Amino acid sequence: MIIWSSGGDVVQLGAVGEQPCENCDQERPFSVVLNYRYFGFYFVFNCVTERNYLVACDVCGSGLKINPKNFQGELPPARIPFMRRYGLLVLGLLVAALVVFARLRGD
Numbered sequence: 001m002i003i004w005s006s007g008g009d010v011v012q013l014g015a016v017g018e019q020p021c022e023n024c025d026q027e028r029p030f031s032v033v034l035n036y037r038y039f040g041f042y043f044v045f046n047c048v049t050e051r052n053y054l055v056a057c058d059v060c061g062s063g064l065k066i067n068p069k070n071f072q073g074e075l076p077p078a079r080i081p082f083m084r085r086y087g088l089l090v091l092g093l094l095v096a097a098l099v100v101f102a103r104l105r106g107d
C-alpha cells in the first residue's frame with residue numbers, strides 16, 4: 001500500500017523592523033518568512049513543491065509576497081528539514097540501488 005502525504009510549514013528568516021500593519025492597524029514587528037508546501041510518501045520521503053517568501057507581521061501573520069531574487073545574498077538559507085527537502089530523491093536512489101543490486105544478483 002502506498003501512503004502519500006502533504007503539508008506545509010513556515011520558517012522564520014529574520015526580522016526587518018517595525019512597519020505599519022494594515023490588518024492590525026498599528027506599528028508591528030515584521031519578519032521575512034518562507035512559507036513552503038511539501039509532498040511525499042510514507043511521511044518521510046518528501047520534496048518541496050511550493051515556496052513563497054513573505055514580509056509578514058509577527059502578530060497577525062498577514063504580509064506581502066516578495067521575490068527572493070531581489071534579496072539574493074541577504075536572506076539566510078532556509079532551514080527546511082533534509083528529508084522534507086531531499087527525501088523523494090533519497091527514495092529514488094534507494095529504488096535505483098535495489099534495482100541494480102537485484103540485476104547484479106540475477107546475473
Ligand SMILES: [Zn+2]
Nearest residue numbers: 021024057060
Ligand atoms: Zn498585523
